[in-house]
Amino acid sequence: MSFGFPTETIKEGKVKVVVPKLSAYIKKPSDYAPSKAPVFYNPTMELNRDLAVLVLQTHQKLLGRELSVCEPLTGCGLRGARFAVEVKGVRKVALNDINPEAVKVAGFNAELNDVADLVEVANEDANLFLSRYAAPRKRFDYVDIDPFGPPVPYMDSAIRSLRNGGLLALTATDMAPLCGVHPRACLRKYGGVPLRTEYCHELAVRLVAGCLTMMAAKHEIGVKVVFSHSIDHYVRAYAVVKYGAKVADKSVQQMGYILHCFSCFHRETVTGITSPLKRACPSCGTKLSVAGPLWLGRIADKNFCSLMEKEAKERNLRQEKRILKILALVQNEAEAQVTYYTVDKICDKLNLPVPPQKKVLDRLRKEGFQAVLTHFNSRGFRTDAPASVVREIVTKLTA
Ligand SMILES: C[S@@+](CC[C@H](N)C(=O)[O-])C[C@H]1O[C@@H](n2cnc3c(N)ncnc32)[C@H](O)[C@@H]1O
Numbered sequence: 001m002s003f004g005f006p007t008e009t010i011k012e013g014k015v016k017v018v019v020p021k022l023s024a025y026i027k028k029p030s031d032y033a034p035s036k037a038p039v040f041y042n043p044t045m046e047l048n049r050d051l052a053v054l055v056l057q058t059h060q061k062l063l064g065r066e067l068s069v070c071e072p073l074t075g076c077g078l079r080g081a082r083f084a085v086e087v088k089g090v091r092k093v094a095l096n097d098i099n100p101e102a103v104k105v106a107g108f109n110a111e112l113n114d115v116a117d118l119v120e121v122a123n124e125d126a127n128l129f130l131s132r133y134a135a136p137r138k139r140f141d142y143v144d145i146d147p148f149g150p151p152v153p154y155m156d157s158a159i160r161s162l163r164n165g166g167l168l169a170l171t172a173t174d175m176a177p178l179c180g181v182h183p184r185a186c187l188r189k190y191g192g193v194p195l196r197t198e199y200c201h202e203l204a205v206r207l208v209a210g211c212l213t214m215m216a217a218k219h220e221i222g223v224k225v226v227f228s229h230s231i232d233h234y235v236r237a238y239a240v241v242k243y244g245a246k247v248a249d250k251s252v253q254q255m256g257y258i259l260h261c262f263s264c265f266h267r268e269t270v271t272g273i274t275s276p277l278k279r280a281c282p283s284c285g286t287k288l289s290v291a292g293p294l295w296l297g298r299i300a301d302k303n304f305c306s307l308m309e310k311e312a313k314e315r316n317l318r319q320e321k322r323i324l325k326i327l328a329l330v331q332n333e334a335e336a337q338v339t340y341y342t343v344d345k346i347c348d349k350l351n352l353p354v355p356p357q358k359k360v361l362d363r364l365r366k367e368g369f370q371a372v373l374t375h376f377n378s379r380g381f382r383t384d385a386p387a388s389v390v391r392e393i394v395t396k397l398t399a
């Protein structure tokens, strides 16, 4: 079939799909081919799609029933085709894109993979599309929002289109606002203040989750973040929604602020949505900077991640090694302290040579503190030791 523009067939996971031939859209080195092509396709998001497949299968197994799935911003339909082909127990995949060319390609790809009976493809605005399903017995078990930039414009209709117990996946690629380069944009979009700290990617996940929490609470819906990750230039959060004012209240209670001292690395959390009053660092007296309101609850569920791990081992994914590494790290840090440190940042600030990170972790453990690595940053670690102890240990190790 011809689409009137250059295409090629690629393989990803267990599907074979037609996508725009990206090499035809690079005229100069700075060109970003996925956005130049008539239909969106980004090969570098394979890992993102792999993890989504694992999450959806885990969700299906935990629910123990057949699922209806929605991807309202589908592009070439690759993610949707993978859900239909690779996830057992999916009875329907509702795809949509505002771009009519994308709809043609996504429909063709469903046929190419023999899942046209499961997959429907629509052509309208994502919010309109989702709103059509925001009624009892029409709602989805899983909605995947994978937009350009922030997921916020689609969050409300996605929440309304989810069944009780459904799972919402959110990608955010607007890292400049979320990581504090454009704080006003972050406050406008996500309703929380970011900070340019070494753990800004974790703050990004928490700001996305916080925005979701407050939006869901308006509908008396609570959220539980079951998995999240930060890879390359985006963050992704997966949250199960539960209907009910009480569970919504419980989620809102997990909102709060992170207070950070840029002088001595001290950080603390303040739970509650009202503005924190304590503004001077208890350790060094410097005025504390504030991030939030944002989600202070868990950003991953250990059990959910271990089920994902099991799924990953059964699938022969191209990036299995990287996926297993991410899942092990996320699991390991799921219940650890909010925020992490990096040895580099401490040494940079204190003008010290950088000691091996392993030595710092060993010493912390030896002194009776918890110390775990984080998937957010290969040079990062979480600990329950106060910043003063972390600084002291790093300093001693460089002496
Ligand atoms: C980042 S791409 C999606 C990539 C896809 N999820 C994947 O995994 O390959 C975003 C898509 O959203 C579509 N889009 C943008 N605005 C939209 C809107 N208001 N309603 C529906 N689709 C929209 C674009 O045409 C594009 O295909």
Ligand SMILES: [Zn+2]
Pocket (backbone or CB within 6 Å): 261, 262, 263, 264, 265, 266, 281, 282, 283, 284, 285, 286
């Ligand atoms: Zn301080």
